[in-house]
Amino acid sequence: MDNRNHAKDLPPVRIGSRTFHSRLFVGTGKYETLDVMKQALEASGTELVTVALRRVNLNNPNEPTILDAIPQGCTILPNTAGCYSAEEAIQVAHLARAAGIGDLIKLEVIGDQNLLWPDPVGTLEATRQLVEEGFAVMVYTAPDPVLAAHLERAGAAAVMPLGSPIGSGQGVLDVRQIQRIRARISVPLVVDAGIGSPSDAALAMEAGADAVLVNTAIARAQDPVAMAAAMREAVWAGYWGRMAGRIPRVEDAQPSSPVEGMPRVGA
Amino acid sequence: MDNRNHAKDLPPVRIGSRTFHSRLFVGTGKYETLDVMKQALEASGTELVTVALRRVNLNNPNEPTILDAIPQGCTILPNTAGCYSAEEAIQVAHLARAAGIGDLIKLEVIGDQNLLWPDPVGTLEATRQLVEEGFAVMVYTAPDPVLAAHLERAGAAAVMPLGSPIGSGQGVLDVRQIQRIRARISVPLVVDAGIGSPSDAALAMEAGADAVLVNTAIARAQDPVAMAAAMREAVWAGYWGRMAGRIPRVEDAQPSSPVEGMPRVGA
Amino acid sequence: MDNRNHAKDLPPVRIGSRTFHSRLFVGTGKYETLDVMKQALEASGTELVTVALRRVNLNNPNEPTILDAIPQGCTILPNTAGCYSAEEAIQVAHLARAAGIGDLIKLEVIGDQNLLWPDPVGTLEATRQLVEEGFAVMVYTAPDPVLAAHLERAGAAAVMPLGSPIGSGQGVLDVRQIQRIRARISVPLVVDAGIGSPSDAALAMEAGADAVLVNTAIARAQDPVAMAAAMREAVWAGYWGRMAGRIPRVEDAQPSSPVEGMPRVGA
Amino acid sequence: MDNRNHAKDLPPVRIGSRTFHSRLFVGTGKYETLDVMKQALEASGTELVTVALRRVNLNNPNEPTILDAIPQGCTILPNTAGCYSAEEAIQVAHLARAAGIGDLIKLEVIGDQNLLWPDPVGTLEATRQLVEEGFAVMVYTAPDPVLAAHLERAGAAAVMPLGSPIGSGQGVLDVRQIQRIRARISVPLVVDAGIGSPSDAALAMEAGADAVLVNTAIARAQDPVAMAAAMREAVWAGYWGRMAGRIPRVEDAQPSSPVEGMPRVGA
Incomplete structure (x- = not known):
């Protein structure tokens, strides 16, 4: 394993006012136990962990919560999973801020219950509102290059296109759309x-992502800890694969x- | 980078009588300079390096050759690149043995000059013959599950299906064929x-490969050394991704x- | 050819107040000559022909225009190609109505010049406005199932997702998105x-389209008339392929x- | 439907000594009833119908068989489905000839029971043998361009690559392989x-096939007769789509x- 320790670390990525040295962001849903989750988060090397705000017990500070299982030093990224309108998502963001989790938020405004497909209208509206209120908004969106540019203009701190439906494990269905978004936004x-x-x-990462967010693929793998480590290295490999300039x-x-100019040793 | 140093090393892979700790095999064609090649081979962590026998100057042992640029400890895998018949490939294998390179050979019998597509007939014939002569034969083949089983029965030490045409950079076009071959052979x-x-x-690796052989993608990357390191980690990630049991x-x-059973904090 | 004359004609498709027996809609851009275009339109069997309003000379009714080369009985569908904002597209629609071409309009609000990708925001806004003004709006859109539902709610007479970028000839890149839109809209x-x-x-058509609109693939084929006929039959085949219930x-x-229960005639 | 009756009929395709005006060949397995099969075969317009010889009652000429449900004028193409060796397939071919069905044969030598994948070795061997015995051999094969050239050299009357596994309904998984085979054989x-x-x-057909053979997709469609007609038109459309020269x-x-040089009617 020593040979993995070479000089090419990842440069940090900056989102809003924060800086992350790991480019693997990890979600906290669906783990079998909080202990497995904690080990997986550690193996992933992540520094940004997303939590559905609805899963946090904001009322009783003495009760152990999902937050206690998140490794020291990780930034908590509250998300608005399960919100079906701009209003609802904005309300959740307000609760996160009120609970002292901070003003970095992952915005999800869902438009379809089966696909968990984002609603472009509500998403853009909530982005504008939350940016105005001083939030650093990381926006879940369809992989639409024009919509991505709208979101950047609305002040999004990061644009987060889906590769395929949430939890589907289908990967990045249209790599070109990721490349196109990359070419059209600066955040x-x-x-x-x-x-x-x-x-x-x-x-x-090869297509131009600055980071990836993974939840189900780690949480529901047969061995979440090994998968977390594999994802960590894959993100590293994809980043350097892009930087190295592929054929x-x-x-x-x-x-x-x-074989030109070579002596023919064969027949 | 320290967090890359966790306990999950790769188990070694055994081919013929040899054991390799790295599952990234690397080719030596197309590098700009021998120095770049040497650095890339080192960054790759490889232990098995393939060389077109026609590129080795077998006649003048005092002249520096491609072999001098291969890191210490790597096994040399002479290949029969550029052979268009069983006879020709067998002859090249004999030369390799005579030159003392050993009896591990990568067999290529090409059937089409533009596609560098293997000839199933000549490949199977040469495999049988070389196995009989005591060679450990690693066989380049089309990704055909029935042909793969024939090659194993013929005594191949490793079956090496193409993912897409040599040097095309198209990756693994039909992952299912790799999975099917995996399910049908033991070598x-x-x-x-x-x-x-x-x-x-x-x-x-996720599809079930025990190792991958990479040449052009490293040699012709804009930064071959960085790409070699990225490939090394990708192989590691793919191996553990498979072992971890994907969703x-x-x-x-x-x-x-x-969100079931969660307090509705939103509207 | 007689056997092509069987009983299974296509049921007509209704858009706004109009009914079309052909489900192949055809564009008028890029033909070498108006004569070739006319022959191709005839071979296509189309009843709905789209024309970029900017190509129509609205000022001089005595000058021959593209409209003269459109077969009798075809409905003209003016489009707003080349418009980059809702305002611009609405203005073009007004001109079409003023010129007496009618109130059926194909709405394109482009958000990216290289991709000719639709702008979801401007498209939705213009749809609302034009529907309010009594237009029957056929809307060009990204293949986004949530956006498609928004457009239907806004009163669109037809939702027209792209399969891949205009003129790219890449076909339908994500068939599932067409199926998903089909499952979510009624128009x-x-x-x-x-x-x-x-x-x-x-x-x-197999994925659930009620019709397809083809322009470049016919106009720029080596033989536009033969391609028009081929497209006509393909639409027919795809429609009945869907109706017939595929495996x-x-x-x-x-x-x-x-072979179960069969006499073994072989060895 | 009249407009389907234009002048561009398909040119006939010649296989061995026979000429077929339809380029849709149809199988006879898996139909619910012989009556449905008969109607589907008629709707397909086929002139070449393949029958697993094992399904034909060769012993009792008075018993009604599958052959009675094949429309007048169709050529019967006995196939060697279910044969796992060259010997077995050759034996079945002999039985077909002895039964007076003729010397046109569809050769299948299967190498894998789950994939029904052809065995390249047994297939090539049986082709050589049957050609020598005067059969016109239509050979089922993997989509391997080098193997296809071997089969042509062995005297095959037609080379029949699979698009994807038999009955899988996955279509043509690698269109390039069909194009490559097309470029390398003349039969x-x-x-x-x-x-x-x-x-x-x-x-x-667009990829260069001279004909397609369809069985399960028609026999197991919800409406086999409608599907047969749809396939017939699709073959026609694909043929002319190729001839018309796609973009x-x-x-x-x-x-x-x-829009260059057009008056700006918009803003």
């Missing part, structure tokens, strides 16, 4: 949903062993 | 051609933040 | 962009020649 | 397995409504 791009395996995470895709073969 | 499966990026390497792919969304 | 669904070949058109996709093989 | 190319819908059939696929959009 960080985080692929937010659909990652099912390490290769999906690497592919998202072009071509239709036909390109010999890797040039 | 190591090495995805041998088409890898273009770290996500491709991870995907090959199933489903069509529609699966909420990662369960 | 006609027309796949509007990206069709490159007859199989693309058939696939769109499910499965991973492995299903023997088509059952 | 007719028939896509033989995996067709699930009319768009799949059209795509196979290239490009990544980004190409405006279909050129």
